[in-house]
Amino acid sequence: MSGIFTKSMARNIFYGGTVFFFLLLLALTFDTNKTLPKLDNSANLTPQVIAGKKVWETRNCIGCHTLLGEGAYFAPELGNVYKRRGPEFIKAWIQSQPTGAPGRRQMPQFNLTNEELDNLVEFLKYSSEINTANWPPNIEG
Ligand code: HEC
Structure with missing residues (x-):
């Protein structure tokens, strides 16, 4: 034993x-x-959201930004930016680049059409409404 x-x-x-x-x-x-x-949030997956995802992917926003905490850490988390600033600010920001926001860092001008911009913000809205238990935290800076 x-x-x-x-x-x-x-x-x-x-x-x-x-x-x-x-x-x-x-x-x-x-x-x-x-x-x-x-x-x-799959209930809100509209054709517009899907078209917006295509804009998101083809312009490689994730090469600098994060979404749902994933991506590059060069520029802000865009799900949180959507909640902080809303669609109109985001469209205006994208159109005004690279020189439209003095004192802030710049990003490329993508020459998006109004339709592409509308689709893009719908995609960001959809993404920001996925319930991730508030991850990543919405802290600016
Ligand atoms: C080459 C890197 C790069 C790419 C690619 C890029 N961005 Fe940016 N983005 C930045 C930088 C840098 C800032 C400014 C961040 C700051 O001031 O802290 C910014 C800021 C922003 C802001 C304003 C955020 C705020 O808090 O006011 C939005 C909205 C935004 N980007 C959306 C996008 C979208 C949508 C795409 C793809 C179509 C994209 N960006 C692609 C680098 C990039």
């Missing part, structure tokens, strides 16, 4: 533990799948 468990006790702990944690995994997976549609 060595150790405090007999061989069969050790085996029961191993199988019991395996079954318990597998059931826990299943329960949490079902719970996540049930909750996700309420959080992901």
Whole structure:
């Protein structure tokens, strides 16, 4: 005899533990799948949002900015910028670049049409309304 468990006790702990944690995994997976549609804002995925995502991707905004906390850390998190400043400010900012905001850093002029700008802000609105439990924190600067 060595150790405090007999061989069969050790085996029961191993199988019991395996079954318990597998059931826990299943329960949490079902719970996540049930909750996700309420959080992901997919109800508001309009054609305009999808067109806006295309503008977002083709202009590589994420090469400098973050969205939902992901991307480059050169320029502000745009989901939070949408909540702080709203669509009109964002459209005006983009149109006024690179020289329209003295004293602030600049970004490229993308020559977007009004329709592309409207689609883009719809995409940012949609993204900002995904429930991420307030991540990343909306702190300016
Ligand atoms: C080459 C890097 C770069 C790219 C690409 C870029 N930006 Fe920017 N953006 C910046 C910088 C730098 C600022 C100014 C940040 C500051 O003043 O702190 C800025 C600021 C902004 C602001 C104003 C934020 C605020 O808090 O007032 C908005 C809105 C914005 N960008 C949207 C976009 C969108 C949408 C795209 C893609 C179409 C884009 N940017 C692409 C670098 C970039």
